[in-house]
Amino acid sequence: MERSSSGMAETAQTGVTITLALAMLLAALGTSIANIAMPTLVEAFSAPFAQVQAVVVAYLAALTVCVVIAGRLGDRRGLKPMLVAGLAVFALASLLCAIAPSLLLLIGARALQGVGAAFLMTLAMALMRQTASEARVGRAMGLLGTVSALGTALGPSLGGLLIPLTGWRGIFWVQVPLAIVALILAIAMLPAEPVKERAPAIRLRSVVNRSLASNLLVNILVAAVMMTTLVVGPFYLALGLGLPATQVGFVMAIGPVISIFSGVPSGRLVDARGSHRVLAIGLALLATGALLLAFLPNGIGVVGYVLSIIVLTPGYQLFQAANNTAALADVARDQRGTVSGLLGLSRNIGLIVGASAMGAVFAFGVGMEEFVRATPSAIASGMRLTFLLAAAMMLAAIAVTVGRSNSAKRAR
Incomplete structure (x- = not known):
């Protein structure tokens, strides 16, 4: 009986680990996959490089601005609900990027995608720390580092394969089903948290x-x-x-x-x-x-x-x-x-x-x-x-x- 419950707990932890790793992978993939599409975007929108560069900068800027906000919201409203919300935002933003009819709307959708990525990157780390046993915390953090590196390295390669086949929109279409899968896994696999009463905001100091x-x-x-x-x-x-x-x-x-x-x-x-x-x-x-x-x-x-x-x-x-x-x-x-x-x-x-x-x-x-x-x-x-x-x-x-x-x- 004890072996059975131990096996179930290990299976549940594996599901949690896969979910959080996929969330981190998506955030890293979004960071690097658009870079290789820059020449194609210059041609597609007949825009100068400086304007097209905003497609990359908007994502990074939104990600940088929102990481602390995402963490504070996770502490106040619950890590799982906020990660689920971040995955929903990321999936929606990826769809908006894929169908964007103009460069300006693409830049706006990329900024929204960066907001979602901030929740993914921040809360995946917090949840990994919360769910991992004390003896495996370092291993869990190492896994997130591996997945982040994999996403960063995979982005240009995947983009290079997709752009000749699907055009620049393909690099965003591919992120939509991945985000939906991660969203379903997060809802199903992550442990439920008790409903939090609204607590006073914690001062950073x-x-x-x-x-x-x-x-x-x-x-x-x-x-x-x-x-x-x-x-x-x-x-x-x-x-x-x-x-x-x-x-x-x-x-x-x-x-x-x-x-x-x-x-x-x-x-x-x-x-x-x-x-x-x-x-x-x-x-x-x-x-x-x-x-x-x-x-x-x-x-x-x-x-x-x-x-x-x-x-x-x-x-x-x-x-x-x-x-x-x-x-x-x-x-x-x-x-x-x-x-x-x-x-x-x-x-x-x-x-x-x-x-x-x-x-x-x-x-x-x-x-x-x-x-x-x-x-x-x-x-x-x-x-x-x-x-x-x-x-x-x-x-x-x-x-x-x-x-x-x-x-x-x-x-x-």
């Missing part, structure tokens, strides 16, 4: 203590470094090393593939060794990988770049699993949505910093804004300067983490 603040700050720094590899990498590989576009795409795919396979093992390591120890290992690998990117590719070419990414990427997955586990470890049940939202917000801020500020550092190092006219040595100089700064940022992240650990020991 009461949630963000010194320990969480350091988690959020380090999250910003790490996300900025990872985005730097995505922004600077293609320019260096194409203009600095002279690789053709197909080889650039292949080399750039190595990082996401490593992320997919290293996410769950990273979570298992967190469960076995503890979040603080794994966090330190992850940051050390990130610092080493960034330092290698500053020098190794300029010395031995594309092999040096790949070796650096092989060091850097597992460090990111170790960090992500450990940092998310540590941030949510001692959080009250009615604050998990808010903290998950703050983690998402800090990550998105880091991505924006990496794309803008670190991109500006690269341009400064190259010495000109028109990279096409730059010599390979100038591109190499920009690469070196950018990743020396990235390594310094990771050393700063290590200092913040060590300082927090020392403060915790003194407090005990």
Whole structure:
């Protein structure tokens, strides 16, 4: 009898895990799948690139603005009801994107899709923490990291297959049935929560203590470094090393593939060794990988770049699993949505910093804004300067983490 009930509980947990993983996959897929359609959209709407770029920016902006709001609503109204609402919004927005008759309406629908994605990304993490056993929290966070990486990597590939067959609308049509399936699973599989009475709003100041603040700050720094590899990498590989576009795409795919396979093992390591120890290992690998990117590719070419990414990427997955586990470890049940939202917000801020500020550092190092006219040595100089700064940022992240650990020991 006990075995039977244990088997039923395990089956139920598997259903919950699949549901939350699919929700996270949808949010990540929505982030990356539209990028590859940009040239097609320019032609379809006879619009300049700057206007079409808003199709991507609107999603990211709405996602960034709404992650904390989604978390706070989850804490006040229930995580499951708000995730179900987010999936409904995402499904509707995907449909509106697919049938949009004009670029302006497509941009508006993408913003709505970003709002839905904020609920998916934030509440999937909070619910995973709430439903996972204490012995498997790290594993659960590692799985979400894997799924997020899979969605980000799958987007351009799936879009590249669909656009020649269905046109640009196909990349949004494919998200509609996926969102509907996730919605049905969420209603059927996620455990019911007691109806919440309307509680007074929790002030962010009461949630963000010194320990969480350091988690959020380090999250910003790490996300900025990872985005730097995505922004600077293609320019260096194409203009600095002279690789053709197909080889650039292949080399750039190595990082996401490593992320997919290293996410769950990273979570298992967190469960076995503890979040603080794994966090330190992850940051050390990130610092080493960034330092290698500053020098190794300029010395031995594309092999040096790949070796650096092989060091850097597992460090990111170790960090992500450990940092998310540590941030949510001692959080009250009615604050998990808010903290998950703050983690998402800090990550998105880091991505924006990496794309803008670190991109500006690269341009400064190259010495000109028109990279096409730059010599390979100038591109190499920009690469070196950018990743020396990235390594310094990771050393700063290590200092913040060590300082927090020392403060915790003194407090005990």
